[in-house]
Amino acid sequence: MLNLRPLPWLAIAANLAVMALAYPQLTLAQESNSWMKDWAVQPGFALDVAVEGLNLPTSIAFVPEPGPDPKDPAFYVAELQGAVKVVTNDGSTLTFADGFFNLVISEGEFGSFAETGLAGICLAPEQGYVFVTYAYRHEDGSIRNSVGRFDTTPQTFDVRPESFQEFRWIFLRDESGESHQIGSCQVYENHLFVGVGDGLQPEKSIDLESSLGKVLRMTFEGLPPPDNPHFSDGVRTNPSNYIWARGFRNPFGLREAGGRLFVADNGTSVDRFLELEIDGNYLWMGEIGSFMAVSDLLIPEGRGVSQFDFYHSGLGFFPDEFNNHFFLVQSGDPQSRRNPPAILTFEFGFSERRLLSTANTVMEYRGEDIQVIVSATFGPDGLYIVPLFPSNDGVSRILRMTYDPSNAHPYPIYPADQPIQIMRESGCLECHSYGEPNLNATAPPLDPNQLIPRLNARLNSSEYEATLRAVDKLSREPFASYREARAQLLQLEGMDRIRLWLEQRLREPRFDDPGARMPQPNLTEAEIKILTDFLLPAVDTSQSDPEPIDDPELSLADRVRALLPNPMGIRHLASFLIGGAIIGWLSLGALFLAVRFIRRADRFTGNRANDKDS
Numbered sequence: 244m245l246n247l248r249p250l251p252w253l254a255i256a257a258n259l260a261v262m263a264l265a266y267p268q269l270t271l272a273q274e275s276n277s278w279m280k281d282w283a284v285q286p287g288f289a290l291d292v293a294v295e296g297l298n299l300p301t302s303i304a305f306v307p308e309p310g311p312d313p314k315d316p317a318f319y320v321a322e323l324q325g326a327v328k329v330v331t332n333d334g335s336t337l338t339f340a341d342g343f344f345n346l347v348i349s350e351g352e353f354g355s356f357a358e359t360g361l362a363g364i365c366l367a368p369e370q371g372y373v374f375v376t377y378a379y380r381h382e383d384g385s386i387r388n389s390v391g392r393f394d395t396t397p398q399t400f401d402v403r404p405e406s407f408q409e410f411r412w413i414f415l416r417d418e419s420g421e422s423h424q425i426g427s428c429q430v431y432e433n434h435l436f437v438g439v440g441d442g443l444q445p446e447k448s449i450d451l452e453s454s455l456g457k458v459l460r461m462t463f464e465g466l467p468p469p470d471n472p473h474f475s476d477g478v479r480t481n482p483s484n485y486i487w488a489r490g491f492r493n494p495f496g497l498r499e500a501g502g503r504l505f506v507a508d509n510g511t512s513v514d515r516f517l518e519l520e521i522d523g524n525y526l527w528m529g530e531i532g533s534f535m536a537v538s539d540l541l542i543p544e545g546r547g548v549s550q551f552d553f554y555h556s557g558l559g560f561f562p563d564e565f566n567n568h569f570f571l572v573q574s575g576d577p578q579s580r581r582n583p584p585a586i587l588t589f590e591f592g593f594s595e596r597r598l599l600s601t602a603n604t605v606m607e608y609r610g611e612d613i614q615v616i617v618s619a620t621f622g623p624d625g626l627y628i629v630p631l632f633p634s635n636d637g638v639s640r641i642l643r644m645t646y647d648p649s650n651a652h653p654y655p656i657y658p659a660d661q662p663i664q665i666m667r668e669s670g671c672l673e674c675h676s677y678g679e680p681n682l683n684a685t686a687p688p689l690d691p692n693q694l695i696p697r698l699n700a701r702l703n704s705s706e707y708e709a710t711l712r713a714v715d716k717l718s719r720e721p722f723a724s725y726r727e728a729r730a731q732l733l734q735l736e737g738m739d740r741i742r743l744w745l746e747q748r749l750r751e752p753r754f755d756d757p758g759a760r761m762p763q764p765n766l767t768e769a770e771i772k773i774l775t776d777f778l779l780p781a782v783d784t785s786q787s788d789p790e791p792i793d794d795p796e797l798s799l800a801d802r803v804r805a806l807l808p809n810p811m812g813i814r815h816l817a818s819f820l821i822g823g824a825i826i827g828w829l830s831l832g833a834l835f836l837a838v839r840f841i842r843r844a845d846r847f848t849g850n851r852a853n854d855k856d857s
Contacts, residue, residue, distance in 0.1 A: 278634040279653065281610030282642070286655040287562075288605070289647040293627055294330050295640040299323035300629050302427065302550065303620045303641065304364045304373075310399035318622065319400075320641070321375060323360040323631070327393075329402050337402050340393060344379040344409075359386055362495075363427040363550075365435075371397035372463060373404065376437055378424035385418040387411070388425035388454070390437060390465065410465030412480050417442065417454050423509075426495040427550055431504060434468060435461050436487065438494035438506065445529035449490050454482040456491045456527060458506065458519060472522035490525035492534065496571070500553035501593050507548040507571060508534075513683050514548040516540040516571060518596065535683060540589065540598055543673055543683060546582045547574035550618040552626070553591075560625055561646050567591060567599075570626060574615045575608065584608040584616040586628065601670030601762045606644060607656055610635060662777035669764040686761075689778055698741045708733065714755055725754040738779065745775050 282290060302321040309317050313333035320328040325346045329339040346360055363376040373393040381387045389411045393404035419425070423440030430436075441448045441456035448456025451473055459482075460471055467474055467484030474484050488506075496507030496516075504519040511531050515538035526533040535541060542548055549572040556566045568588045575584035587602040606628065608614050618629035625645040633639045666672050666689070674686040681688075687697060701707055711729050714722055728747050732755075735743055747754045749771045752761035766774070 277636050278638070278640060281608060281612075281614070281634060282606060282652070283609050283654045283656045284606045284644060284652045285604075287646055287648040287651055288655075289645050289650050290642050290652045291645075293622075293641045293643040294320075294334070294336055295638050296336060297322060297328060297639040297641065298326065299360075299631055300328075300617070300639065300641060301360070301362055301631065302364045302618045303627055303629055304366050305620065305622050305627075306366065306400050307368050308398060314402065316400045316402060318627075319364055319366070319373060320629075321361045321364040323362075325361055325377070327361070327364065327373070327375060329400075331402065339373075339402060340404055340407065343391060343407055344377055344389065345381075346377075346379060359421065359424065362425055363437075363497075365428040365430050366400070367430045367435075367463060368398055368400075370463060371395040371400055373400070374428050374430070374435055376425045376428050378419055381418075386420065386424065387417070388414040388419050388439060390425075390428070390435070390461075392463070392465070408465075410461070413459065413461065413465060413482065413485060414439075414454050415480055416452070416482060417447070419455070420444065423493045426493070427497040429497045429499055429504065431499045433463075435463060436497060436504065437461070438491070438497040440493040440495070441491065441527065445492065445527060448492065448527045449524060451483045451486060451489070454485065456489060457482075457486050458488045458491065458494060458497065458504075459485040460487040461485055487521060488519055488523040488525065490523070490527045490537075492527045496548060496550045498551055498553065500569070500591075501555075503593070505551070505553075505569070507551055509547055510534050510545055512543075512545050514542040514545060516542070516548065516551075516569070531683075539591075540602065541673055541683065542573070542587070542602065543667075543681075544582055545576075546585075547576065547615075548572065549574045549616070550620070552619055552621045554621060554626075558621060567593070570605065570619050570621075571602070572616050572619050574617060584614055584630070586616065586619055586626075598762065601673075601764055603765065604656060604668055609654065662773050665766070665770050665774055669766060669770075670762060671764065674761075691778055691780060694778060695738075695741065698744065699737075702732075702740055702744055703736075711755060714757065717757070721751045721753055722757070725751060729755055742775060742779050745779060746771055749774060 279290065284290060297320060299322055300320050301323050303318055305318040306316050309315050309332055314331045314335065316329045317332050318330050319339060320330065322328060325344060326341040327339040329337050331337065359378045359380070361375060361377045365374050366372065367374070371394060373395060375391045375393070376388070377391065378386055378388055389409055390413065391407060391409045394406045395401040395404055419440070420443035423443050426438040426440060428435060428437045437459045439454055439457050439459060444455055447453040460468060462468055466479055467477060467481075469477070471484060471487060473486045475481070477484060491506070491508050493509035494506045495509060498505055506517055506519050508515050508517070508525070508527075513531060513535060515534065517525065517537065517539045523537075525537045551569055551571040554561055554565050554568050554570060556563065565588065568590050571587045571589070573582065573585045573587055576582050585604050585608065586606040588605045589602040590599040591597075592599045608616065612635045613632060615631040616628060617631045620627050622643070625643045628642045628644060630640070630642070663677065666675075666677060671689070672681065674684060675681070675689045676684045677689045687693070711733065715726055715729060717723070725747065728743070732740060732743055732747075744755075748761075749764060749766055752763060753759045
C-alpha cells in the first residue's frame with residue numbers, strides 16, 4: 244500500500260522552500276536601490292547617485308574648469324562636523340581638510356538638529372581659493388561665526404590645501420546661538436559675500452554695530468571694501484564696515500544669478516525669497532509682519548528654505564520650460580514631519596524684476612526616516628542634491644537629478660488628487676485662506692460660504708459686464724484668446740456663470756482683468772476640475788465612483804490586484820506567495836488525481852488477478 248499522508252505537507256514545504264530561496268534574491272536587488280523609493284520627482288526626471296559614503300554633508304561647490312588628470316578635483320563637499328571632502332574626476336572621494344576649527348558636540352546634539360558646524364563652501368577659481376563658513380566653539384565656551392580660506396592651485400585647484408587662514412576678527416563682537424548662525428557664501432565680482440543669521444537675537448538684525456542678521460561683503464583677504472554702504476573707519480573688527488544688507492533672520496541661501504544676488508531667508512511661520520539690494524533693510528526685528536513686508540516670494544508654514552541655484556538655457560540638460568527657473572531647497576520640518584523636504588522651482592523675470600510663476604515641487608522626500616535636504620547645486624551634468632542624513636540603509640549619498648524620460652525615476656510626482664494639496668502646491672494658500680484662518684493672507688478666503696456670495700455679487704453686476712465689454716476690445720494676448728469664453732460667460736446665469744468664471748480664472752488669471760495680480764498657477768485640466776468642484780460644491784454630492792473591487796468592468800486579474808496590500812515591496816511578496824501557493828495547490832491536485840488513478844489501476848489489476856485465480 245502507498246502511504247500518501249505525508250505528500251501534501253512535503254509538497255507545501257517544497258513550495259515554500261523554493262519561494263524562500265527565490266525571494267531573498269529579489270529582496271537584495273530591491274535593497275541595493277532602496278534609497279530610490281524615498282524620493283519622488285516630476286515625470287521624466289531621473290535620479291542617480293553622484294557620490295556616497297559622506298558624513299552629514301551640508302554644501303557643495305564645483306570647479307568650473309577641472310584639470311585633465313583623473314585625480315584633479317571636480318567638486319568640494321563641506322561636512323557639518325568639520326571636514327572638507329574633494330571628489331576627483333575619477334569619482335574618488337578624498338579628505339581635503341579636517342580639524343581646522345574647534346567643534347564640540349554634546350551627546351544627542353544632532354538629534355535636536357543643532358546647526359553648529361561647517362555650513363557653506365564656495366570657490367574663487369582665478370585665485371584657487373576655497374572659502375568655508377562655519378560656527379565654532381570659542382575658547383570661552385560661546386558659539387561664534389567665522390570664515391576660512393584655503394589656498395590651492397589657481398583654476399584647477401588641488402586635493403590638499405597649501406595654506407589656511409581664518410577671518411575670525413569680523414565676528415569677534417558677536418556671540419551666536421545654537422541656531423541661526425552663519426550660512427552660505429558666494430564669490431561675486433571679486434568679493435566674498437556671506438549670509439549670517441541673527442543668532443537668536445532678532446534685535447541685532449538691523450543693528451549696524453553687529454554682524455548678526457546681515458549679508459556681509461569682504462575682500463578675499465577678509466577686509467572691508469571701502470565702497471561698502473556703511474564703511475566708516477576701515478577697522479577690520481568693526482562689523483558696520485562689512486554690512487551690505489541687513490534685517491535677516493536666517494539667510495541660509497545666498498546665490499548669484501544673472502548678475503544679481505538673491506537670498507533665501509527662514510522665518511517663523513513663513514519663509515521668504517528675495518533679490519538682494521545694496522544697503523537693503525529687510526526688516527526682521529522679531530515680528531513676522533515686518534518680515535513678510537519685503538519679499539519676492541513668501542513660502543507658507545515655515546518650511547525651512549535653504550540653498551538654491553538658478554537654471555539657464557546655457558546649461559542645456561533640462562527642458563526649455565525650466566529656463567530662468569530657480570531651484571530652491573525646502574529643508575522641511577524633521578520633527579513634526581508636516582512639510583517634507585522638497586525642491587521647489589519657479590520662474591523669475593529679470594527684466595520684470597519679479598516672479599513669473601508660483602512655486603511647484605520638482606522633487607520630494609517620501610521616506611519614513613528623518614531626512615533634511617540642505618543644498619541643491621547645478622553641476623556640469625545635472626542638479627546635485629545634498630540630503631543631510633543617511634538613507635535607511637545607513638549610507639549617505641549626494642544625488643544627481645537629470646532629465647531622461649527613457650530612464651525616468653520609478654517614483655514620479657503626479658498631479659495632486661486632493662484639492663487642499665493642489666491649492667498649497669500651486670500657491671493659492673500663500674495669499675488666500677481656506678478652512679482655518681491664515682494670518683498671512685492678503686486675498687479673500689476661498690471657503691464656499693464666502694466665495695460663492697462674493698462671486699455672485701460681482702459677476703452679476705452691471706460694472707462687471709461693462710468691464711467684459713472693455714476687455715473684448717483688446718487685441719493682445721491673453722485677452723484675444725478668451726473672447727469667446729467671456730461671451731459665453733454673459734449668456735450664463737447663477738452657479739453656471741460662477742463655475743465657468745472660476746474655471747477660466749484658474750486657466751488664465753487675466754482672462755477678464757488686465758490688472759489681475761494673481762500669478763499663473765499652471766494647473767492641468769484635471770486639477771482645474773478638482774478645484775472647481777471643491778470650491779463650488781454641487782447640490783447632490785452623494786454619488787461617488789464605485790470601489791475598484793466592485794466594478795463589473797474589471798478583469799479577474801485587476802480584482803485580485805486591488806486586494807493586494809501596499810507598499811510595493813509587500814505587494815511583490817504577496818503576489819509571489821499567492822502565485823506560488825496557486826502553483827503548489829495545482830500541483831497537489833494533479834498529484835491527488837495521479838494517486839487516485841494509481842489506486843484504481845491497482846484495484847483493477849487485483850480484480851483481474853482474482854478473476855484469473857477463480
